[in-house]
Amino acid sequence: MDHRPLRKGVRAAAALLLACGLLAGCAGGKGSGDGAEQVTRTGTPGAAGLRDPYFPRLGNGGYDVRHYALTLDYEPATGRLKGTADITARATQALSAFNLDLTGLRVDAATVDGRPAAVHRDGDELTVRPAEGIAARAGFRTVIRYSGTPRTLTHADGGREGWVRTADGALALGQPTGSMAWFPGNHHPSDKASYAVTVTVPEGLRAVSNGEPRERRTRAGRTTFVWRSTEPMASYLATVAIGRYETRTSRTPSGLPVHTAARGNPALLARIPKVLAWATEKFGPYPFSSTGAIVDPTVDVGYALETQTRPFFGAGTFDESFLVHELAHQWYGNSVSPKSWRDMWLNESFARYAEWLYAEEFHGMPVRANFDAAFADRANWAFPPAEPPSAADISEVPVYGRGAMVLHRIRQAVGDDTFFAILRGWAATYRHGNASTDDFTRYVEEEAGEDLDDEVWDAWLYGRERPTDPSA
Template sequence: MDPHPLRRRRAPAAAVALLLALPLTGCTAGGDGDGGGGTRGGGRAAPGAAGLRDPYFPRLGNGGYDVRHYALTLDYDPRTGRLSGSADITARATQALSAFNVDLTGLTVQGALVDGEAAAVSRSGTEVTVRPGAAVKDGATFRTVIRYSGVPVTITDAEGAEEGWLRTADGAVALGEPTGSTAWFPGNHHPSDKATYTVAVTVPEGLEAVSNGELTARTSRGGRTTFTWRSTEPMASYLATLAIGRYRTTTSRTGSGLPVHTAARGNPALLGEIPEVLEWETGKFGPYPFSSTGAIVDPLVDVQYALETQNRPFFDKSTFDLPTLVHEMAHQWYGNSVSPKSWRDMWLNESFATYAEWLYAEDFGGTPVQESFDEAFADEENWAFPPAKPPTAEDLSGPPVYGRGAMVLHKVRQAVGDDTFFAILRGWPAKYRHANASTEDFTRYVEAESGKDLSGLWDTWLYGEGRPTGPSA
């Protein structure tokens, strides 16, 4: 997310309860027909949990299964704002399931199939329950197809920041952190459940539709064009994006041959800096973890933040500048490839991206990292709470998560020395490449790599209340 003063202060959106179509019934492949048998080890099937008990969004995500792949087939009419969709979700059951939930905000479900057979559907707010006619076996891979439609909603938090589905004069932009992805497709929308994606979206001819990953097909028929994008590396749902509009799209390559896909209104000169920024960050952080890079720039959107959408960061009318580009590109390693286990670990995303800005300012702007540290230390806003313990969901993108989080990294650097610190910058995203990691994983990793007990540093800088004083500062 962007490092500017107008940061997003997130809060859960109110649930929107909608009346669904009448439930359907059916059987899953491999079940025994009684809704509770056919399981491994003789255990009885049970519903998967309706939430993963995230400390800030306890109802976000769902238990009992692990999504492997989303295949989304979408049709959008910018004139009416109506989206019609089908989500084909391949998942592995982590328990014997008599029913399971998906997260979906504001759209109406027409029906669901599990392994090709009709399943009953019910709803409570943003929780959609799918009940197959027979249990899904523990460990089984199964496919769920959910048909849905409606006018997607824009989710506005208590601080006025918007996410979800953002309509523009000729299209829309979908942004997902932390809960906005629930506004345009059903799924397991907690960052701990990463998956690969195929997104096929049909729009009126003359518009572009840009998503994550690689464009694998573009076909036109009857005045409409279908774009198919494929993401082969795992992605947390909040990093999925879709931008529809009259963009100028380009494809080029970096010096090393990595594809650079951009979509923008106009031709911002800063797009040309992407290969150089990526080359510099690769030198600091290690091999780039994805199959392409790029950016989406839409000045018709005024959300007052940028977002590290995977492969292709998004920038609105006010955020496309060089420090923010450095920040969002750094997130491709820290936050996108290594994703948080829960939203409490948000500081791991933002601290590294902010520290990347400090390093870039030192290398190209003549501002020593220590000077950036001192400026952050003097900023009262950075001491509102410990970066690893934001008090509420509204504080997940508060100043301490960024500025004090980066200070934690600088104190680590001072404690372990430059050689070990820069090895940690490269080793951390290598160890947890395309996986999830927690704050505890990070502190253990740093101590293991450095051979030092840093409990005092963590207690003071990561978890401590207030500004440090005395020798520790």
């Protein structure tokens, strides 16, 4: 994500989640699948949350999702959505029940392995109780049919996520919690899966999602679009954009498909292959089977977002630096995803540092000049980037600017050859996986062959005070 010129934050979302019992320290109510020790002959309920440091009830325990097949039918005139989520998963324990995250929408029916299942709702938690228990390590298939008017989560600074209605359609954005506004699932970045998204809309509109287009058909005044993402994806990176977009497909010189849906700015869209070629040189092989963008200057949500393979750019956010930032996220944040929301700096520091590298190479702006500007900005010293004080701070300034300073301090400590090998090696080692801050510091020290506590981690990553000398 890049939240310039508006600082998005997640304060209103945090307030909403506090009311729903999803934030740390909250006394929200628990459903029947809250992970209590309700032992039965057929297993125990999976936990209703993954104990994320900032969103402990986000995500669910007891299973690992392998694939989402989402079928959506949307009517822009009324804002009504009908959906079916066909979820293929593997049990990580013997389950008598398990939970899914879903906000606002009504559940119309549920089955597990083809048999009707009971569903209990408690706020944003759905507890699904299958007719028979699920054995540990067994694969199982859950189908949830749901409907209603999806919610838009509005932040205190005007930023929005979830299901955002537009003049002629809608836009789905999920960071950090908005994905549960439009489909039920295990909505934590640690549970990545492949996706197939089928969207039916009135004829004349386009529906764009992640990955590659598989099919398009029109019948009785409505058009259905089918998209498929075969590489693992965290649910907050899934998107759907519905509207009267101009859609184009081209290829990079290396043959990578480029799928775009936009309202204007063809010149900058045409630069995607060149920026991607530069990023590939710096960060290693591109991790996905297509690239592109969704550009809609009529939508003002206050930020751009790295939605996988198809980053979104709204009002005031489609320029060269935003493009570099969101494409860099395809390596750092999308392919290498955070283990928890505390690890967000690993997403944003790399993407911001990519901007600095690009500005130096193409615009004569030395990385050191950007480092010095970030060092002088007192907002970057509000808290350590690896330890945001609360869920409301995970997209605030230090996560970006001070995080990028950490990377530059690593570069100064280990030298250019080792540093750029680390950039490429980190993306390759954790490709399509999840990683934490501890994973990163350990990886860097192993590659550098030295302890960086005194030189980097203590002062720059975890320190509470700004060093007196930016070179120290």
